[in-house]
Amino acid sequence: MTGHAMQFDRLRDIAESYDAFFLDQFGVVHDGTAAYPGAPEAVAALAGLGKPVLFVTNSGRPAAFNEDRLARLGIARSLYLACVTSGDVAIGLCEDGTIALPQDREIRCLTLSSPGDTNLSDRLGCRAVEAAEDADLVVIAGSQADRIAMADYKDRMRPAASRGVPCICTNPDRQMLTPQGLVPAAGAIADLYAALGGEVTFVGKPYGEIYAAAHALIADIPPSRILCVGDSVDHDMAGAASFGAAKALVRTGILASADDETVAARIAAEGVTVDHHLASLQW
DSSP: OOOOOOOOOOOHGGGOOOOEEEEOTTTTOOOSBBBBTTTHHHHHHHHTTTEEEEEEEOHHHHHHHHHHHHHHHHGGGGGEEEEEEEEHHHHHHHTTSSSSSOSSOOOEEEEEHHHHHHHHHHHHHHOSSSGGOOOSSEEOOOOOOSSSSSSHHHHHHHHHHHHTEEEEESSOSSSSEEEEEEEEHHHHHHHHHHHTTTOOOESSSSSSHHHHHGGGGGGTGGGGGGEEEESOOOIIHHHHHHTTEEEEEESSSGGTTHHHHHHHHHHHHHHHHOOOEEEESSO
């Protein structure tokens, strides 16, 4: 359904048609600070069907961090099978050699993220540095673009990009929710790095590795029987399409202020179809 007068489905009316659910986190279940009305109850209702529910989230932080946040927002850990994060998937790709890193020396890592987040650097045993001039690796896991100008990010990254230092972006989202509205997210910062001439490896939706990691936990269920729920056309819907799953687009999060015509244009530009439109994640 991609017309300008979109018909909204109810989750309770479509859930029986699927055997598992991949839920986005930010913009679908919560806005970063509070759960959306009815969202915890919707997750509980899905779990009550006896079908696997997984959070598949573009978050550079580990599963445990996200599970704690979900619990604080009223979503008990018992309600879902797993929280698969892009940060954890990226670490796995580094550990198995899919993302090649130097093995003959200590890696000096510059992390750009939210305060206190050096997840990938710490877990891979890197030495944290603050200056791009000193870095062997740049990790872009989050954004503080509500406080740091994109021009300042560009200036800070330039010395690493100009030397060809590889970059891993563990959150490809290009917009994020803040109390001040939408601002550039980690993916947009990584795009700046690429524009400076740096090489960027993106891990997370819409790329296939995160879907493969989630699907490995329910390998007996074919992708066509999985419903992916998200608020981003170019990440959630495009990623689900490549994975071969069904797609439900929620009009909260980054689409909260978009009208039907704008949403239809984004869907057409991405070249995907959307199986279901949901006003919000409510049962």
